[in-house]
Amino acid sequence: MKAAVIVTPGQISVESVPDPTPGPRDVVVQVAGSGICGTDLHIMDGEFAPAYPIVPGHEFAGTVAAVGRDVTEVRVGDPVAVDPSLHCMECYQCRRGRGNLCERWNAIGVTVSGGAAEYALAPVRNCVTLPESVAPADAALIEPLSCAVRGFDVLPRRLADHYLIYGAGTMGLMMMELAKRCGAATVSMVDLNADRLATAVQLGCTASAASAEELDRPRGWDVVIDCTGVQAAIEDGLGRVAPAGTFLQFGVSEYRTRAGIEPYRIYNKEITVTGSMAVLHSFERAGDLFTAGVIDPQVFISHRFPLDRYAEAMAQFRAGIGRKIQITG
Ligand SMILES: NC(=O)c1ccc[n+]([C@@H]2O[C@H](COP(=O)([O-])OP(=O)(O)OC[C@H]3O[C@@H](n4cnc5c(N)ncnc54)[C@H](O)[C@@H]3O)[C@@H](O)[C@H]2O)c1
Ligand SMILES: [Zn+2]
Numbered sequence: 001m002k003a004a005v006i007v008t009p010g011q012i013s014v015e016s017v018p019d020p021t022p023g024p025r026d027v028v029v030q031v032a033g034s035g036i037c038g039t040d041l042h043i044m045d046g047e048f049a050p051a052y053p054i055v056p057g058h059e060f061a062g063t064v065a066a067v068g069r070d071v072t073e074v075r076v077g078d079p080v081a082v083d084p085s086l087h088c089m090e091c092y093q094c095r096r097g098r099g100n101l102c103e104r105w106n107a108i109g110v111t112v113s114g115g116a117a118e119y120a121l122a123p124v125r126n127c128v129t130l131p132e133s134v135a136p137a138d139a140a141l142i143e144p145l146s147c148a149v150r151g152f153d154v155l156p157r158r159l160a161d162h163y164l165i166y167g168a169g170t171m172g173l174m175m176m177e178l179a180k181r182c183g184a185a186t187v188s189m190v191d192l193n194a195d196r197l198a199t200a201v202q203l204g205c206t207a208s209a210a211s212a213e214e215l216d217r218p219r220g221w222d223v224v225i226d227c228t229g230v231q232a233a234i235e236d237g238l239g240r241v242a243p244a245g246t247f248l249q250f251g252v253s254e255y256r257t258r259a260g261i262e263p264y265r266i267y268n269k270e271i272t273v274t275g276s277m278a279v280l281h282s283f284e285r286a287g288d289l290f291t292a293g294v295i296d297p298q299v300f301i302s303h304r305f306p307l308d309r310y311a312e313a314m315a316q317f318r319a320g321i322g323r324k325i326q327i328t329g
């Protein structure tokens with residue numbers, strides 16, 4: 001089969017690789033759609049230290065093409081979305097119900113071959129069957145949505161909170177849609193990219209600006225979410241959390257990034273600073289939300305590229321053009 005292969009950091013090519021063969025409890029998925037995200041850029045840049053070569057693509061969905069000997073839950077032809085998490089289920093963190101912090105953390109498309117290929121292998125326990133109303137390619141959005149759902153699991157989710165979100169890329173926009181569902185009084189979006197803010201406006205944010213300074217809210221925001229990973233945004237956002245409010249670090253910074261905090265304000269205003277990492281028992285729920293139409297794939301997926309043009313798709317994503325860029329099978 002054909003697959004996009006990151007041969008070494010900085011070098012990607014579309015090559016012929018052996019077809020995957022399923023183990024007893026594995027499923028082979030014919031990939032209909034595979035999304036590109038920041039993690040793929042990190043892998044391309046030599047971070048997250050997986051072993052190279054690696055086939056990227058941790059956000060994918062498609063149709064079951066083959067099943068292992070002991071698989072009874074799905075059949076050939078079933079549409080499925082794949083949770084890429086490969087928690088070991090045995091380590092200290094897994095046994096405490098925190099598999100996303102697994103001490104032997106692995107993920108499909110990060111440490112083992114992923115969905116930027118014609119076919120991908122997944123344990124059957126990672127597959128969620130899709131209803132007919134959902135197009136399998138669109139369902140590749142369930143994985144990023146499941147990360148956003150995990151983010152909301154660590155947030156207070158009070159009715160009538162005021163939300164401020166930095167970054168109106170795929171993740172910021174998903175956070176915005178979830179905030180609306182959580183009964184937000186207002187959801188304001190900050191981004192330096194005017195095209196991205198235009199989409200936030202189209203999707204019904206309360207206010208949008210290139211700088212939170214332009215948004216008139218002297219009391220601050222109850223929930224501030226960073227979906228940029230950028231120091232300037234993080235520092236600005238931390239300063240805008242209202243008393244008793246929460247700051248969620250969702251954006252992935254470079255390892256070397258540091259951001260200043262005001263310990264006095266955190267103490268004196270009882271501010272919570274928290275993080276959320278990938279997927280934790282949130283994939284199934286993201287599938288339900290996706291099926292219920294919480295995010296509109298027509299808006300979220302801005303470009304589709306064939307597998308042969310993977311490098312071009314990645315370069316476009318890096319340039320910040322469009323929103324979710326998908327590789328079609
Ligand atoms: N925590 C998790 O589980 C998880 C999961 C998926 C993605 N992420 C991370 O979330 C972040 C967002 O993902 P995405 O796919 O939406 O990325 P993206 O690159 O599409 O969007 C980031 C947005 O931030 C904006 N931005 C950059 N600097 C800014 C600044 N100083 N002020 C305001 N806006 C600024 C950019 O213009 C861009 O629109 C990334 O860091 C990604 O790695 C985290
Ligand atoms: Zn991703």
Ligand SMILES: [Zn+2]
Binds near residue numbers: 087089092093094103
């Ligand atoms: Zn583990």
